Amino acid sequence: MSRSRSRTAALAVTAAGLLAATAACGSPTAASGGGGGGGGDEEGGAPVRIGLVTSISGPLAAYGEQYLQGFEACLDHVTDGTDEVAGRPIEVVQRDDAGDPAKAVAEATDLIGQGVQIIAGSASSGVATQVAPLAEQNDVLFISGPAATDAVTGVNDNTFRSGRQTYQDVLTAQSFIGDPAGQDVLVFAQDSAFGQANVAAVTAVLGEAGEANVTPLLVPTSATDLTPFAAQARDAGADLTFVAWAGETAPAMWQAMGQQGVFDATNVVTGLDLRASYPTYGDQVAGQLNFLSHFFAEAVDNEVSQALAERVEAAGGTVDIFTPDGCTAAQMVVRAVEEGGDDVAAMISALEGWTFEGVKGELTIRAEDHALLQPMFQARLEQQGGELVPVLVETLDAEATAPPVATS
Known part of the structure; x- marks a missing residue:
């Protein structure tokens, strides 16, 4: 069978943070010989x-x-x-x-x-x-x-x-906000394949299917001063601001959002990212954010x-x-x-x-x-022992977040 597909666009809402501070585990060793092949079930088969x-x-x-x-x-x-x-x-x-x-x-x-x-x-x-x-x-x-x-x-x-794929993220996000009909939704994302896919996803799922009014605010990936874009998000007057961000500029983005009063002006939803990123939210920001989650331990x-x-x-x-x-x-x-x-x-x-x-x-x-x-998760960050830790709010089963079948 052939699967050249036109597919429903969908949302990937990982709010990416700092490069991980975890130590690398031992790496598998690259082989020096030729390609794999031959052998099958007997002991000592070809690699x-x-x-x-x-x-x-x-x-x-x-x-x-x-x-x-x-x-x-x-x-x-x-x-x-x-x-x-x-x-x-x-x-x-x-x-x-x-x-x-x-x-x-x-x-x-x-x-x-x-x-x-x-x-x-x-x-x-x-x-x-x-x-x-x-x-x-x-x-x-x-x-x-x-x-x-x-x-x-x-x-x-x-x-x-x-x-996971992007549609699974957007259905997890929708589980937080209920009926999106008539709501104004702002997608705050980077102007990249990732960000554009998020805009298409929110438009398809919350807009076209959910009857929300969806507006994108795409930030150039080269931008280092994110303050003007945060101010635009604050002034947009959206009922929901959906943040989709990937990479090492996330701390600066969240800082700009806080400084510009975005969290006082709109309901912000984003994806829970690397553990190393949790401190970048700060106690005040974390307390005002709803997190959808692909996984946390x-x-x-x-x-x-x-x-x-x-x-x-x-x-x-x-x-x-x-x-x-x-x-x-x-x-x-x-x-x-x-x-x-x-x-x-x-x-x-x-x-x-x-x-x-x-x-x-x-x-x-x-x-x-x-x-x-696969299952997906709702989460929040809470202060425990002097640090922010993720807390499970709800597990959504695989069927609840299943994307539509990609069709030719």
Whole structure:
């Protein structure tokens, strides 16, 4: 089947913060030999090489770090500490895309040329949308990571995702505000693929479907003085201001919003981001914000989340917002290799429709378009022991936040 899709745009509302202060765990070692192949179920089979192309440097480096820690931890968990699948060692090759789509394509192309059949890891939506067609053209498996753009879902047979997508964020946000009909909604975001996807999402879900009046306020990604834009947000007179921000300028953005009185003028909703970002809100700001959440460690307690935390913490890291995306990717890789060997079509069939227990709870890869159906969370930040900590308000089940099926 072919999945060239026109899809409903949707919202990714991660209010990105500081680069993570977590310590890196030990990295998988890149193999020096050629591509994986051959062998299957017998002991001592040929290695399987997995290419993890993600942001090791650049503005989304903290997301890439968390992803890599999660992948390594759950590969260890799922393989019972062997890092082998069906008697074949898994060799992981890390490449840095620095959040640059051209660099990501170059790195992925090089890995594919070496015989790597599985590429994973994109933290940037711009990267994911460029690597996905490359996967189809070269018939390799691509498992996108934290990148939230809806454009990844249903784009082709070869592309999957291990994180949430934007529509799941917007439905979580809608659960806070109730009926949006007749309300004025301002989308405060960066003028990037990420920000534009947020505007399209809010327009589609709260505007066109929910009958709200949606207005964008897009900020150039190069802007360093955010005060004028915060003042515009204050003066817009919106019932709801939806902040969608990614990267290291988030602290300056929140400071400008506070200084310009935005929180006194409008109801602000945003996504809960890195733990390192919590202090940037400040007590007053945190107390006035509603947070939708993809994940925070206190939201879930199950076997997988416990195994993840044990391994990440033992390696000197901290479980954070995008650690589960790496864990889920490792689970998907093991499933694909166990069931498919070196046959990419068989890998795809093994993943389509698969339901499994993940860090967040029960996850399902929807067969029709490869959307990853998953629980989402409402949260707030509270002062506990002299620091802001996330508190679970409500868990929304996977069906409550399921995006519509991407259609051709």
